[in-house]
Amino acid sequence: MKHLPLMVFSLVVFALPLGMGNNYYLMALNIAALNVMIVIGLNLLMGYAGQISLGHAAFFGLGAYFSAVLTTTYGFPAWPTILGAMVVTAGIACIIGIPTLKLQGHYLVMATLGFNVIVYIIMIQLGSVTGGPSGFAGIPGLRIGSFAFESDRKIYYLFWAISIGILSLSLNLIHSRVGRAMAALSHNEIAARCTGIDTETIKIKIFVISAAMASLAGSLYAHYISFISPGSFSIFFSLQTVTMVLVGGMGSLWGSVFGAILMSLLPEILHGVKEYNVLVYGFILMVVLIFFPEGLFPSVRSFVATTFRKKT
Amino acid sequence: MILPDAEKKEAAVLEANKITVRFEGLEALSRLSFAIFPQQIISIIGPNGAGKTTLLNAITGVCPLHIGEIFFKGQSIAGLKPFQIASLGITRSFQQAQLFMNMTVLENVMVGMHPRTTSGFLKAMFRLPSERKEEGMIRDNSRGILEAFGLLSKSGDMAGHLCLRDQRRLEMARAMACRPEILLLDEPAAGLTIREMEEMADIILWLKEKGQTIILVEHNMRLVMAISDHLIVLHHGIKIGDGLPGDIQKNRQVIAAYLGK
Amino acid sequence: MPLLLKLFQFTLSGLTTGSTYALIAIGFSIIHNATGIVNFAQGEFVMLGGMFMITFYGYLKLPMAPAFVLSVFAVAFIGLLLERTTLRCSKSKEIFNLVMITVGASIFIKGLAMAIWGKSAMTLPPFSGDDPILFFGAAIMPQCIWIFGITVSVVAALNMFFIRTRTGKAMRAVAASRRSALLAGIPVNRVIALSFFLSGALGAVAGIVLTPVTTISYDSGVMLGLKGFSAAILGGYGSMIGAVAGGLLLGALESLGAGLVSSEYKDVLAFLILLIVLFFKPAGMFGKGSLRKV
Numbered sequence: 095m096k097h098l099p100l101m102v103f104s105l106v107v108f109a110l111p112l113g114m115g116n117n118y119y120l121m122a123l124n125i126a127a128l129n130v131m132i133v134i135g136l137n138l139l140m141g142y143a144g145q146i147s148l149g150h151a152a153f154f155g156l157g158a159y160f161s162a163v164l165t166t167t168y169g170f171p172a173w174p175t176i177l178g179a180m181v182v183t184a185g186i187a188c189i190i191g192i193p194t195l196k197l198q199g200h201y202l203v204m205a206t207l208g209f210n211v212i213v214y215i216i217m218i219q220l221g222s223v224t225g226g227p228s229g230f231a232g233i234p235g236l237r238i239g240s241f242a243f244e245s246d247r248k249i250y251y252l253f254w255a256i257s258i259g260i261l262s263l264s265l266n267l268i269h270s271r272v273g274r275a276m277a278a279l280s281h282n283e284i285a286a287r288c289t290g291i292d293t294e295t296i297k298i299k300i301f302v303i304s305a306a307m308a309s310l311a312g313s314l315y316a317h318y319i320s321f322i323s324p325g326s327f328s329i330f331f332s333l334q335t336v337t338m339v340l341v342g343g344m345g346s347l348w349g350s351v352f353g354a355i356l357m358s359l360l361p362e363i364l365h366g367v368k369e370y371n372v373l374v375y376g377f378i379l380m381v382v383l384i385f386f387p388e389g390l391f392p393s394v395r396s397f398v399a400t401t402f403r404k405k406t
Numbered sequence: 407m408i409l410p411d412a413e414k415k416e417a418a419v420l421e422a423n424k425i426t427v428r429f430e431g432l433e434a435l436s437r438l439s440f441a442i443f444p445q446q447i448i449s450i451i452g453p454n455g456a457g458k459t460t461l462l463n464a465i466t467g468v469c470p471l472h473i474g475e476i477f478f479k480g481q482s483i484a485g486l487k488p489f490q491i492a493s494l495g496i497t498r499s500f501q502q503a504q505l506f507m508n509m510t511v512l513e514n515v516m517v518g519m520h521p522r523t524t525s526g527f528l529k530a531m532f533r534l535p536s537e538r539k540e541e542g543m544i545r546d547n548s549r550g551i552l553e554a555f556g557l558l559s560k561s562g563d564m565a566g567h568l569c570l571r572d573q574r575r576l577e578m579a580r581a582m583a584c585r586p587e588i589l590l591l592d593e594p595a596a597g598l599t600i601r602e603m604e605e606m607a608d609i610i611l612w613l614k615e616k617g618q619t620i621i622l623v624e625h626n627m628r629l630v631m632a633i634s635d636h637l638i639v640l641h642h643g644i645k646i647g648d649g650l651p652g653d654i655q656k657n658r659q660v661i662a663a664y665l666g667k
Numbered sequence: 668m669p670l671l672l673k674l675f676q677f678t679l680s681g682l683t684t685g686s687t688y689a690l691i692a693i694g695f696s697i698i699h700n701a702t703g704i705v706n707f708a709q710g711e712f713v714m715l716g717g718m719f720m721i722t723f724y725g726y727l728k729l730p731m732a733p734a735f736v737l738s739v740f741a742v743a744f745i746g747l748l749l750e751r752t753t754l755r756c757s758k759s760k761e762i763f764n765l766v767m768i769t770v771g772a773s774i775f776i777k778g779l780a781m782a783i784w785g786k787s788a789m790t791l792p793p794f795s796g797d798d799p800i801l802f803f804g805a806a807i808m809p810q811c812i813w814i815f816g817i818t819v820s821v822v823a824a825l826n827m828f829f830i831r832t833r834t835g836k837a838m839r840a841v842a843a844s845r846r847s848a849l850l851a852g853i854p855v856n857r858v859i860a861l862s863f864f865l866s867g868a869l870g871a872v873a874g875i876v877l878t879p880v881t882t883i884s885y886d887s888g889v890m891l892g893l894k895g896f897s898a899a900i901l902g903g904y905g906s907m908i909g910a911v912a913g914g915l916l917l918g919a920l921e922s923l924g925a926g927l928v929s930s931e932y933k934d935v936l937a938f939l940i941l942l943i944v945l946f947f948k949p950a951g952m953f954g955k956g957s958l959r960k961v
Contacts, residue, residue: 146763193945194946197945197949200705201949203766204900207893208893208941208942209938209942211935212938215931263531263532266531266532267531270525270537271525271541272527273530274520275517277506277513281506282505282506284504287488288488288497289581290521290584293489303527333770336767372778373774373778376771376773376777377778379767379768379771379774379775380753380775383757383767384756384757384758387759387761
């Protein structure tokens, strides 16, 4: 059954909080859900469409500030604003994407980095709107009608429902005509073009979709934490999301999901060694890339496969 | 320009008019003109560096024309992007098989059907019934093509695991998946044994029987003489011969080009 | 101050920072020419140069010249170590992989610096006092003359090295064609190691001369690296003249932009220039063309 992994995963996700009393881990898992949203989009872009973006924190931040400012300063309703943010971010991604995705390799990386830095600086400098370097506070929480998502547990179910929804849509996409076209273009772009695939348009569409996913995660983040500051949207966060994709394995959507969960929980596992956060991230990135270039997930999967094969 | 058969009144399916391609000051193709008629096997031959693969690249839009026009079924295709030309109905194989190694044999052929199918992002993400139906059709059609090319038993294998002969066939199957008007083959016999080459000749003849127009770039004279309806000879990017195989064989200019002056 | 004089002043100070960008850009080019990768840790070499100098000269109170030499060698050695350990041991030699390893290394080095030297910004006293010197009506700090002078000397020395010495020629051979160099018996691996050593040294020099002008902290490497890279692309990736021209131009434009338009968005200008160059003329001013080297 093709849907079995997704169903099992969903069951585990929904059953987990029932066995957990500690709300502290719930918060980390909520952030993990948001990271999963970003990372799925990034994986489609990197693993399946063969592009790179070291600037996705910018889209995450655009979603966060768009929602924050419009709902707090101007009193717009939350959910339509979230959708609006996605549309605006998608538009910006389209404008940036068209010239950027024509670039290759290092040029592409630098362009996305440059974009991230520009957005980051604007967030800091546009203080009257964004609150500047000290951040923006007082963002209202999420609610549907009179039901307010005010506990970590309620947010958990909301965020993971959305994440699993996005995961499901993305899995559908991969196993389709478009998914095959993406895989073809990531492997051999000229052959893909000669086979009738409009590679340029597909690349842009994937870029836009991944930007929209990041924007969604950003908006939800803003409403959840109720306070945002530019520091969360710097190129370091972009690097963290790329690390999650690489740790999980670029060619595997599920790998990225687990990579995101693992790296999101890592700070908690490492227990408050905040000063070494940066050091550890760099170290893990290097170790994974040097010894597990395919990612941890494919390595684990083949390890499990060979181990069980030996036993029978 | 010599018409191959004076009685033929059909319109040419592909026409090149004085096409010129330049690379860094050198003319890889020089004022080349020819016409390709439907349901024929036309071989492009010539010594190394004659511009044969460049010609295929020019037709498929991979490299740009500096001067001249190419007409496909009367419509100008110069300046179109490769994916547009493929969608219009001209597909190709490459000198070194450019398969999608990260996909299975079946998936490679399914990709070949891309230009004839339409399900886009939204339909795919939400698994709409029309997308599911199209996906089933793509799968069935692809399996049919694999069967015709003798590769059905390997449909689940990764493309990279096939032997050379099968890789060549898979590339042809992929190119045929969208039912192109014209199939371009770039040195399909290169690296094959004599037996495999004979099988390749059978496949190409069988395709022609089914109504396919095929343009072949090939070094192997045995294959060329055995199956071609018509030859075009290139030398240093210039056409030095355009006619029936028997006539070309006796053409002194062609012989001189191959033996070297 | 009349406008022309202001422009002159801005341009001069811009050429100063531009010189350091040029040094950083050359560092990028050397590694790229030898290996085909972009070394994202280049910026950290700059930061480390400043940090080491502060430690040797500021804390350990060594005299300036030995502290300078020691710092440069320390960072050059770290550059060498980076190549020998991480890149050499990598299972995958794919360019993207190696580049991301340098990204990881840059984060690691940054984290290490944060752990060792803390988060606060530090500085060095200027090499020869801070009384401004008048130059055709514009006031420049003596440190700027040092920066310019040292940059010119370094570039001249490098030029000599590449053109006159055997090792330098070997490096140019590897840059032109790795395969041919291998066939000619050139020890390509040693050339690669040397390129990292040199880039580390160059980065350190840039960091040391820059620290008295702007402060330095564990975080400084990122921006400087990115700007140095922008300069390299602006000038034309892979070419030393390009790196120098790109660095000077970027510094001048940045300074003019900060002075005439807005100083808060100064950094935006650098990256906007980067994006514009990438979108319209990726080869840059003196570029050799594609960023891909086989």
